[in-house]
Amino acid sequence: MPASPIGPELQRLIDLLAKMPGLGPRSAKRAVLYLLKKREPVMRPLAFALDDVASKVTACSVCGNWDSIDPCAVCADVTRPQSVLCVVQDVADLWALERAGAHKGRYHVLGGLLSPLDGIGPDDLNIGGLVMRAGEEGVTEIVLALAATVDGQTTAHYLTEHLEGANVSVTRLSQGVPVGGELDYLDEGTLSAAMKTRRPV
């Protein structure tokens, strides 16, 4: 058996890169070959940026967003209305709503969804913090921006029950035909939901 053409340092880097979502063993190799040719402009800055983020970025103690300041930039932004609180499963969803400019208020990151099958219960999510924030002065509405899945609906039901004591209205994202979506390609559940909740033009 001849020696591997890939040395131990390179192999370790390939193995670590291959763990990232969106990269597999082959694309990790391609990425390493690219990085070796871009050592100073990309590879060393990337090493530094990873270390920097690993050291500085923490979960915001108010909403759960990732940031190097605590409270995070979104919570610290006094121009944002404090009345509407948007509940999301994960930071990725917070970023997606911000990218869309869909929500002007503040957020609350649950850190997951209730999932009896996966053994994820209320204590694994940041629900206590949400109930506390819902009781804060000025908060009038909680928008549940959760996935339209079984786990998302289970979580929405649970949260709605536990927010009954707070003096807030609880809403959720509407369901229907995605913008730009063709009916022919939509599943029956979405079509039925869109028909049931049809609105005057």
Next chain:
Amino acid sequence: MPASPIGPELQRLIDLLAKMPGLGPRSAKRAVLYLLKKREPVMRPLAFALDDVASKVTACSVCGNWDSIDPCAVCADVTRPQSVLCVVQDVADLWALERAGAHKGRYHVLGGLLSPLDGIGPDDLNIGGLVMRAGEEGVTEIVLALAATVDGQTTAHYLTEHLEGANVSVTRLSQGVPVGGELDYLDEGTLSAAMKTRRPV
């Protein structure tokens, strides 16, 4: 305009990751969110591995393969026959041939292909080193394992001419139907080439 939910440290890391082949801005964000949850097992080791590779790995002075030792592990492997030298465009091709176990001898990495349109001439490639190695004692065959493209063929012609002085036979990879390939999906050029070079069963 509200503040961005993504702080400057995170944004810089996302921008650097998005430069890698196989990752775009969206998958870079997903990768960062993954890394933040895997700080100690993946993120810090990745930062270290990048720095380590950037500092230690160089191009082998003999063949051009990337390794932390020079000559590289492939060139230093005395069990490999010295008679057949395989010429490849890039280190990625060397790794691909090794993965396939298709070549037992040593390699020579050109570092690209001749491409008049892109302004890549003979001086941009490691051709002098190849001609020198072709004249070494014991080398009897040079296999041109280059892409079956116009640039690959231009480069193969150029190399064949410049290797005429050396006492070696110059060969190239055969062209034809890929193993597992269906005829229906192959282009006309490949089909014609496979028909012209047909062999007895």
